Amino acid sequence: MTDFPQKKTVEEINDKIRKGNCVVVTAEQMIGIVESEGVKSAARKVDVVTTGTFGTMCSSGAFLNFGHTKPKMKASQVWINGVESYAGIAAVDCYVGATQVKRGDPLNGVHPGRFYYGGGHVIEDLVAGREVRLRAESYGTDCYPNREAVLNMKLEDMRDAVLHNPRNAYQNYNCAVNRSDRTIYTYMGVLRPNLANATFSSAGQLSPLLNDPYYLTMGTGVRIFLGGGVGVISWAGTQHAPETPRNERGIPVGGAGTLMLTGDLKQMNSRFLRGASLIGYGTSLMVGVGVPIPILNEEIAWHTGVSNKEIACPVVDYGSDYPNAEGAPLGQVSYADLYSGSIEVAGKKIPSTPLSSLPRAREIADTLKGWIEAGQFTLGAAQEPLKTPETRVKVPGGG
Amino acid sequence: MDYSRIVLLVFHQEVMYKPLIYKLVREFDLVFNILEAKILPRREGRLILELNGSKEDVLRGIEYLEKEGVTVTRIADQIHRDEEACVHCGACTAVCRTGALVTDPETMEVLFIPDKCVACGQCETACPMNALIGVNIERISA
């Protein structure tokens, strides 16, 4: 943020939010504004751009503190509705991870397995206010003698419940195809043989990290929409990779930045937090995330004006290359192509279908916009920035 | 040839091996496509047909089959999507080959058009939300 003059500060924008005269647009609306009015005018006029994404994010889970039993207990193993929740932390704390499958599930014993219930579904059940059965075991100590407990609980009965997702909101991702001669069942959906179809999973021009590709406004403490409630960026996500090659728009040409996200599960909403069963793969959690981007200067305004035709992703073979960690992408396609319903791979026109929900991503960006306009949501300035590349592309004609 | 309807025929044990289908062509002037066929372990045969002909002939053909003891169900009436569960992710559109599940290019909402469904069951397994109900030749209620 050093070589561009700061035109506005987060505090100034928050003042406007409190006064009710902050100009907020969604990332999709911003495309037209930058195009028709130019970057300079867009940066002056718009204060905040809201983004959104809603899709399967496996690296998700929740810390639960279920409260002390009487007599007290130091739980060493915990299952919630039969889903093991990591209990190797303090006495009545555990972590339920989205991809942990219910005990006794046949898994891929009969391929492809269906994976009807797992950690993602536990989280959805809790958020939806449904009762879950928590079973805890312990070896017993002098201070924590209880060895076994079975508790029927709702989210409101938990002492604390914090959604904490180590890696969400991947900045760009692969487009998946299958060159093998059999149907495969992957975390990128069902891929039919001999390049019969392609799948992709990104909100493209509405996606948080594609609108701030150098993370100029992102960092610890930034307040966000998370699962229908308010959360924060708590750190860079695991596998955060700012060094991924970028195009002339500054957009990484494959998976790059990621976010670690945290928020109070008790104020979230199951419309934006859904357990998922991925055939042949496992269980997961669909998460809704929206990040507000303060338009502090022209560079940031220019980036939020990015559109699907300027965002490209690699086409990767999940039949052999990906599982064996070899080979090179079969090409690059833009999100404009992907969202058109068909792409060309190896000279062949094939249907492309999404895996993440654009309608719900739009709902998130609109909701966040509404919160800010109503003065209910103020921005958090980044305290610890995310790691970013040393050089950046220049804004055309900009200062 | 102006009318078409996709139906599920259930042949219970007594009529399973009776030659009935050819009469649809001979006596009712219908053209049909076999879309799915399955013999279930409980000795019940299931056939999904697309019937084409004049509306009158299609209805007469169905009446004939019913009189002979075949249970005939319109597929579109038996299949539905749980609208609360569906998140419009699009995963089902990757496997549906009849155009019964398609995305609206403007809104990217996933549309379900039961009249085009042939109950192949592909989408039922591809949907991460288990939102598509009844779309499987074995489980569809007849």
Ligand code: SF4
């Ligand atoms: S896969 Fe399921 S949740 Fe996704 S759009 Fe289709 S019916 Fe809806």
Ligand code: SF4
């Ligand atoms: S069962 Fe599903 S995949 Fe098969 S035709 Fe019907 S809607 Fe399409």
